[in-house]
Amino acid sequence: MKLRVWTLLKTYTVLVYIFMFAPIAVVLVLAFNSSQFGGFPIEGFSFRWFVKLSENEAIIRALRTSIILGACTAVIATTLGILAALALVRYTFRGKDLITTVLIAPVLVPETVLAVGLLIFMRWLHVPRSFGLLLLGHSIIALPFVVLVVQARLTGIRRDYEEAARSLGANPLQTFFAVTFPLMLPAVFAGALFAFTISFDNITATIFWRPSGMETVPTQIFGMLRNSVSPEINALGFVMICITVGVPLMAGALARYYMRNTK
């Protein structure tokens, strides 16, 4: 009896994983299908959709937009996130709890609400939709993740290190760059990657905020899907998966390499 339950549980778990990963696997496989249509059956192995993709200027433009947007979001969210985490962990001040809540809130607020809210606010300020607005929005969405990651790391860095540096003659700024920053570097990397990936993946808020004519990879795919499921989309999906999975993996490997050299 007990064994039966156990088997059931195992089967169920495997099914859940299949449900989660099958679509991804399907995209990865179909990207190399030579068939005219973006679905089964598989007719042959081919790179033609990747070639076609690389010739599609709209997609190349969208990809470039997404990468620039993601990189800028990572820079802004990480910089602000580090500063916020420093303030929250290393200083005590009035209204700290309130500020923490406000910083983390974008995670809790439904994205549509956040998107509409920012849009209305900007309209009220008579600021038109622009790349800048999009960047601001993405930074707001990514910021909480950076704050949480960096804050967790910073809490684990004992204050003695900074105090030792101060006692040896480093002023607060020198202390930050000589001790605090290097020690929290892994978290900074992780935070920046998070920010990049979040921006790169985002579609809901992006649809609200982008200026007309500007496409990111997700909005581009969304647009293409409205006509038909073109096999190019599978190839593009493959590329996206490579970027969103590959970049963190690579960074992780780099971080490990870096850590090994300092240990």
Add this chain to the structure above:
Amino acid sequence: MARVELVDIQKSYGAVKAVRNANIVFGDASFTTLLGPSGCGKTTILRMISGLADPSSGDILIGGNRVNDVPIHKRNLGLVFQNYALFPHRTIGENIAFGLKYRGVPKSDVTRKVRDALDIVRLPGVEDRYPQQLSGGQQQRIALARAIVIEPDVLLLDEPLSALDANLREDMRVELKAIQDRIGVTTIFVTHDQSEALAMSDSIVVMSAGRVEQIGNPDEVYNTPASEFVASFLGASNLLPARVLGRDAQGVALETAEFGTTVVPASRAATLGDASRGQLMVRAEKLFLSDGPASPDSTQAVIEAVDYQGQLARYFLRVGDTQLQAINMISGRPFAAGGTVNLTLAADECSALPAKDA
């Protein structure tokens, strides 16, 4: 090198008074220990001297200058932390050179000074290793090297030996003291370990609950404690309620239920004032056991338990209803538990303290 003075220093954290009205002078080139149980305010005093905490009131003087408003990085102090706080992302060489960088020491001198500092702490040639690659004792030495290489005016050490195991701790204690003698820096050492304090210090500041209980050299605080707290914190003592029978220039006569009349030297009864009641303090090692015949000034006691310590034995005794402790050298075999012995005390080495409720 500099002398450090605390003038009417108070420090409160909200309702907690971490330090109450401390007036302490740390002599130039001296080795002073702040001694007291955990939570008595030792670290707080050290942090105020270093500039990591601001006093609520009072002045801190280093070398005669008030430094209350001088930020820590300009105070030129060497700080050694309990858990070393070596920068894990820097090599040993870089750790030690850290303070030199901010003092504009030329590069060629840095290498030499780092090497000299490593020689002083007897760990030459570890410049290129990382802190994690060294043992606790070695990390402790590096932390010391990093603090002294900048030639600080004052060296501050917060329980630097407490993370080491017992054998290493005793070695480091001797070595630390030797290094301090050699470079002659004013040193303030924090510990809750009385044997460390007694072994290393020129002067001991005994603290309890934020208050300074006594300041004196090791001999003074051990032999003439100024309060019951000091008497019971340092060493093992027996405190017996006593009636003052009389006093003259030489001594004070105290009467206890256990030992009858004992005349304590006047120099050891300073805190008693002219009270008519007090306490007789007998160090455990000044209470002697004997199985010989009773004498007029001996008292009979029952041995309740024996704690054998090699060349010494600690005896738990009972005289009437009073529990006493004695630590005696063992000659031959220790006395056995359950036996009856005659107790005598060395009256010249006893002290008188104020009564418990006074």
